[in-house]
């Protein structure tokens with residue numbers, strides 16, 4: 137099939153459809169995923185075509201959703217659960233952290249936990265409280281979980297396919313403000329493994345590392361920097377746990393400068409992990425300290441302030457300038 | 463207080479709902495849910511053996527006025543959202559009687575823990591309605607001091623506040639005070655673990671709390687059947703306290719039932735679950751499209767039970783209000799609408815540095831540092847601009 141242009145939302149929908157078609161053990165569960173097709177319509181039409189037994193509207197209880205998904209996985213099913221918004225995953229956090237993440241290890245590898253937890257995340261859509269957060273570091277910190285986030289339609293499709301096929305629990309963060317961004321999707325050509333980073337743009341003066349919603353911002357920053365004669369490489373991490381440090385190292389050995397960009401607070405964030413590891417691996421290559429651009433150590437602000445809070449083009453370019461000034 | 467245990471319940475939706483075999487066994491057809499009702503949809507006063515209420519003409523008109531103004535406020539907020547002045551709005555349309563009835567049952571020293579749709583209760587508590595709009599406009603996360611009116615901030619994470627209410631009530635009891643606490647939540651929220659835990663704690667500690675569940679039949683797209691197989695008020699029984707189902711579109715019944723539950727709490731007899739059986743006439747929020755999941759006829763059938771209309775019919779039949787009263791109220795509504803509109807348009811965006819305000823009560827050096835960096839960065843643009 138030829139490549140087709142579609143939105144991230146549509147690519148996810150197609151990928152979920154494919155997963156339901158391919159494996160009768162795949163289930164979709166969550167609040168409003170049925171008739172409504174989810175509040176973002178990612179599951180649109182799936183209940184109509186696969187029935188209420190496969191696409192399950194659950195009671196309004198996140199701990200219940202994840203807890204029962206664990207039980208279904210124990211019984212051989214492969215549940216894909218939807219948490220409606222980032223801020224509502226916390227009632228399920230206990231089940232995810234204390235149970236889902238540890239089950240395989242506790243059973244000495246005898247049982248598998250093929251559960252995908254889809255979470256629309258991040259800000260930029262003018263929402264009220266608890267609808268704009270980036271809690272990825274909280275999950276990446278937990279051993280046993282894999283944490284990923286696509287930044288484009290092709291990855292949305294393929295990473296979901298890979299997540300569903302994985303026998304490990306996957307926290308699948310969907311950048312909600314990019315849902316309607318369109319990109320090329322080729323459903324035939326199978327891409328590289330789930331945890332591999334991708335070079336989104338080649339450059340030689342500095343590396344920007346990002347994932348999910350911030351990849352687009354970094355690509356725009358790189359394009360703007362180009363006009364000033366700066367050549368910026370953009371690395372799309374795709375996976376926040378594990379992290380493809382080899383790819384980051386390769387890029388940094390070439391460019392010698394690194395800026396990590398994410399929406400989540402900088403303090404104790406994934407940027408800290410990347411900065412520490414890359415400093416260790418690339419100490420003699422670095423021309424500047426690894427810089428981080430991200431959110432503040434303050435509650436995600438009300439919508440009218442989110443443009444100030446979220447890293448935008450200016451803040452990324454400012455960090456680029458600071459790095460290049462060393 | 464009675465605990466109805468065998469309330470027959472009419473399935474609300476037609477059999478065209480799919481996989482009927484797997485949905486709960488329905489109680490017999492044709493029987494209305496057993497509701498405490500004092501005012502019928504036709505505006506007739508009826509008696510209930512357990513819930514008596516005797517209101518003066520002034521008080522009845524007061525309830526009517528509250529409902530009318532609340533509806534007007536709500537309509538204005540919906541319009542403001544459509545005009546781009548608010549990012550989102552959660553309308554209470556149809557739930558005025560549940561909120562005004564229960565809200566007017568409260569004493570000043572009682573404490574309210576709302577969810578995010580309790581605009582009518584806020585009105586009863588004396589919270590300026592314009593204060594409710596800040597969070598929906600995106601300028602703040604609250605907008606009022608909860609202790610001024612004993613009306614806590616709106617809570618968006620479903621069900622969380624029922625535990626806060628229970629803990630607050632445990633504190634009230636420890637203090638030896640005779641006030642009561644009320645927690646509002648929806649039928650969907652009843653599925654949350656937090657709500658079950660609130661039931662457990664309140665029962666075990668005999669906390670003076672009333673759980674006021676507005677069963678508006680829907681949790682976004684999910685009907686109540688996706689949350690429970692028993693009528694919600696019956697849940698209370700398993701936790702060891704009484705549950706009552708009240709006609710949520712009957713302001714008199716909501717007032718009487720809530721009053722009785724609050725008095726029970728004050729007497730030290732512990733929690734009560736009140737299920738107000740009502741209907742969300744509009745969308746879940748302005749972001750929602752109910753045509754995706756529910757039939758127009760359903761709303762039409764509930765319009766016949768409109769809470770405001772039925773009290774108006776009663777007032778008119780009983781000659782408790784004349785045309786001049788209704789005209790004056792209409793004018794008052796318009797004035798309120800205008801005031802709300804102007805207040806919202808005049809609401810300034812917060813100062814940028816407000817991002818860092820109140821992150822901690824005792825201050826925090828990291829926040830101070832980030833704030834200073836942020837301020838310097840912002841200032842650099844101003845310099846460039848000059």
Ligand SMILES: Cc1ncc(C[n+]2csc(CCOP(=O)(O)OP(=O)(O)O)c2C)c(N)n1
Pocket residue numbers: 167196198220224227579618619620647648649650651652676678680681682742746
């Ligand atoms: C923990 C949590 N999960 C999901 C949501 C998203 N959400 C907001 S309102 C809502 C439906 C609530 O229904 P109900 O409790 O019946 O109250 P209603 O809105 O009908 O008054 C959902 C799923 C949320 N706010 N919090």
